[in-house]
Amino acid sequence: MGLRLQNIDKIVGRETHLKNISLEFEPGSRNIILGRTLAGKTSLLRIMAGLDRPTIGKLHIDDRDVTGISVRKRSIAMVYQQFINYPSLTVYKNIASPLKIAGLKRTEIDQRVRKTAAILHIDDLLDRLPTELSGGQQQRTAIARALVKEADLLLLDEPLVNLDFKLREELRIELQEIFSRRKAIVVYTTTEPAEALMIGGNIVVIDEGRILQTGPTSDVYQNPATIKVADVFSDPPMNYLKGVVTADAMRLGHGIDIPLYGHWSSLKVGQYQFGIRANHLFLTRTSEAEVKIRTTIELSEINGSETFIHVNYDNSMLVIQQNGVHAYRIGDPITLFVNPHYLMAYNEDGLLAASPSMKTATGTNVGNVGDNHGEH
Amino acid sequence: MDKWEDNKAWFLVLPVFVIVAFSAIIPLMTVVNYSLQDIWGPGQRVFVGAEWFKETLSDHRLHDALWRQFLFSGMVLLIEIPLGIMIALAMPKRGWGVSASLVTLALPLLIPWNVIGTIWIIFTRPDIGLFGAAINGLNITFDHTSSPLDAWITLMFMEVWHWTPLVALLAYSGLRAIPEAYFQAAKIDGASAWATFRYIQLPKMRGVLTIAILLRFMDSFLIYAEPFVLTGGGPGNSTTFLSIYLVKIAVGQFDLGPAAAFSLIYFVIILLFSWLFYQALQNVGKGEKNG
Numbered sequence: 001m002g003l004r005l006q007n008i009d010k011i012v013g014r015e016t017h018l019k020n021i022s023l024e025f026e027p028g029s030r031n032i033i034l035g036r037t038l039a040g041k042t043s044l045l046r047i048m049a050g051l052d053r054p055t056i057g058k059l060h061i062d063d064r065d066v067t068g069i070s071v072r073k074r075s076i077a078m079v080y081q082q083f084i085n086y087p088s089l090t091v092y093k094n095i096a097s098p099l100k101i102a103g104l105k106r107t108e109i110d111q112r113v114r115k116t117a118a119i120l121h122i123d124d125l126l127d128r129l130p131t132e133l134s135g136g137q138q139q140r141t142a143i144a145r146a147l148v149k150e151a152d153l154l155l156l157d158e159p160l161v162n163l164d165f166k167l168r169e170e171l172r173i174e175l176q177e178i179f180s181r182r183k184a185i186v187v188y189t190t191t192e193p194a195e196a197l198m199i200g201g202n203i204v205v206i207d208e209g210r211i212l213q214t215g216p217t218s219d220v221y222q223n224p225a226t227i228k229v230a231d232v233f234s235d236p237p238m239n240y241l242k243g244v245v246t247a248d249a250m251r252l253g254h255g256i257d258i259p260l261y262g263h264w265s266s267l268k269v270g271q272y273q274f275g276i277r278a279n280h281l282f283l284t285r286t287s288e289a290e291v292k293i294r295t296t297i298e299l300s301e302i303n304g305s306e307t308f309i310h311v312n313y314d315n316s317m318l319v320i321q322q323n324g325v326h327a328y329r330i331g332d333p334i335t336l337f338v339n340p341h342y343l344m345a346y347n348e349d350g351l352l353a354a355s356p357s358m359k360t361a362t363g364t365n366v367g368n369v370g371d372n373h374g375e376h
Numbered sequence: 377m378d379k380w381e382d383n384k385a386w387f388l389v390l391p392v393f394v395i396v397a398f399s400a401i402i403p404l405m406t407v408v409n410y411s412l413q414d415i416w417g418p419g420q421r422v423f424v425g426a427e428w429f430k431e432t433l434s435d436h437r438l439h440d441a442l443w444r445q446f447l448f449s450g451m452v453l454l455i456e457i458p459l460g461i462m463i464a465l466a467m468p469k470r471g472w473g474v475s476a477s478l479v480t481l482a483l484p485l486l487i488p489w490n491v492i493g494t495i496w497i498i499f500t501r502p503d504i505g506l507f508g509a510a511i512n513g514l515n516i517t518f519d520h521t522s523s524p525l526d527a528w529i530t531l532m533f534m535e536v537w538h539w540t541p542l543v544a545l546l547a548y549s550g551l552r553a554i555p556e557a558y559f560q561a562a563k564i565d566g567a568s569a570w571a572t573f574r575y576i577q578l579p580k581m582r583g584v585l586t587i588a589i590l591l592r593f594m595d596s597f598l599i600y601a602e603p604f605v606l607t608g609g610g611p612g613n614s615t616t617f618l619s620i621y622l623v624k625i626a627v628g629q630f631d632l633g634p635a636a637a638f639s640l641i642y643f644v645i646i647l648l649f650s651w652l653f654y655q656a657l658q659n660v661g662k663g664e665k666n667g
Contacts, residue, residue, distance in 0.1 A: 046560075049560075049564065051560050051563065051564075071563050071564055072563060072564075072566045076564055077564065078560070078561065078564050080557040080560075080561065081557075082555050082557050084555070084557050084558055084561045086575045086576060086579070087575075087576070087579040087580060088575060088578075088579035089575060097565055097567075097575075098565045098566070101565055101566045101567060101571075102566070
């Protein structure tokens with residue numbers, strides 16, 4: 001089954017939730033919708049599911065217009081942020097419920113329920129009620145209920161957001177494995193870049209109800225087409241250094257001159273913002289090409305097994321991500337090493353002008369930008 | 377435990393202890409005191425043991441009142457709970473209709489109880505009451521002052537009108553607390569409206585319905601002001617409920633001993649039934665495990 005969204009708008013009252021959304025999903029594909037909270041991810045999923053009707057636009061399944069067709073008549077399964085299970089039914093009956101409604105034979109239901117429960121490692125909890133389960137187990141039950149239907153379209157709306165860190169990591173890995181064996185179109189929404197990268201597949205970056213960029217997830221990560229995409233698809237946030245490109249060199253911040261070579265040679269003369277990810281800023285020199293930035297530490301925080309150092313340079317905040325737990329004193333001087341190879345150049349309109357993996361400045365693998373409808 | 381002497385934290389419990397003693401334990405013990413003695417006046421009393429309890433328990437008028445009371449409370453629960461749920465389900469979910477229906481529903485709850493009795497006396501009067509005159513105008517004789525059945529019908533109408541809104545409000549709050557995602561999930565599953573009610577809404581309302589059932593049982597079992605004003609326990613004894621009978625003994629006849637014994641029995645019955653309801657409702661959801 002292929003799913004195609006054509007110029008979809010969703011307007012509720014005076015608010016535009018979605019604007020001009022056109023997307024195509026191929027059978028068996030894994031798709032991520034990445035966007036911040038309230039970007040319109042859930043609205044988009046609800047329209048794909050048929051829970052909501054688009055204000056304008058059409059929804060096609062295999063060239064059949066299904067825009068007005070009730071969700072009850074479609075082959076869909078959905079997993080929510082909240083752990084949605086029938087509260088008075090056991091795990092077994094919860095998983096069996098969609099099959100029961102579909103009118104399957106008892107033996108087949110039993111077989112499929114047990115198989116799905118085994119995949120999600122809840123086969124020893126089948127007699128429990130949802131309230132007797134932990135959060136992770138409740139969400140596993142909800143996922144099992146979605147999988148057991150073997151629907152053509154599997155929608156997951158930030159399914160791991162309400163779980164604690166460890167459970168999230170665990171389920172993320174399992175989900176990846178589960179998705180790869182499905183024939184269904186999987187659409188997975190998230191706010192987290194790391195989660196998007198892990199699930200892989202194709203990505204749709206949305207913000208304020210509009211598509212910013214589409215393409216294979218890793219391509220989009222390496223070549224965020226606009227500053228906006230880079231911001232959404234970067235955690236900790238992308239660092240920016242102001243710079244000027246002249247005929248033979250580029251100058252960053254306070255007089256750091258870098259000769260134009262490699263992907264920089266195609267840059268036109270002008271003002272740029274150079275983006276670099278927190279994990280590409282180093283505290284020790286790793287290669288000859290690196291340039292030095294001297295500044296002082298403003299803040300140092302430890303998150304999990306990583307340390308984030310915040311510094312101020314040339315009136316902008318930079319964040320350095322370091323593996324491992326390190327203690328730093330606020331106010332101490334610090335030297336950063338920036339490898340120009342990792343820089344991404346954004347022009348004054350906020351559009352990507354050059355990046356390490358971009359083939360030319362106008363790029364063939366830079367995804368679709370802004371007014372584009374996202375056709376593949 | 378070797379630091380027992382220093383444990384001054386016990387003093388913190390004292391205020392609560394004093395308040396509970398004065399608000400509950402001492403009044404209750406006074407009643408117990410009356411129930412075990414025959415008291416004529418200050419200093420004139422004799423210990424009678426369980427005599428008042430025996431007398432009360434064998435009083436057939438009390439038995440009648442007790443059955444009447446169970447019938448009344450049973451009917452109240454059977455009508456008000458389903459009706460309240462139905463009203464809650466039919467109420468609007470958003471927009472101006474929400475506040476409008478909430479205010480309309482809350483109106484009967486704001487009226488003083490004895491005023492309610494007066495309202496219904498006037499409403500059902502066969503000569504000038506809107507309801508009474510209209511019914512009699514249809515050539516149906518309706519008079520709650522002379523017919524026990526009419527008295528009961530009037531009482532039930534009054535009670536349902538007065539208290540169903542409470543059940544509806546509680547049920548509505550329970551319904552509104554269910555995340556929208558549950559209904560979407562049910563839709564995606566293709567569940568029917570009945571299945572959605574049975575497997576999502578009803579189980580999710582269990583908490584508030586437990587409270588509603590307990591409140592309505594206790595309240596209707598203790599009902600006094602409304603029937604006292606409306607029928608005064610009549611015609612005959614047909615609407616003499618436990619509390620009305622109790623007041624007759626205690627205030628009317630000033631038989632404080634039997635009245636005290638009666639009060640204690642009354643108290644135990646309410647406690648027992650509330651506990652039974654609570655236990656039953658706690659196990660409702662779990663019964664489906666093996667079903």
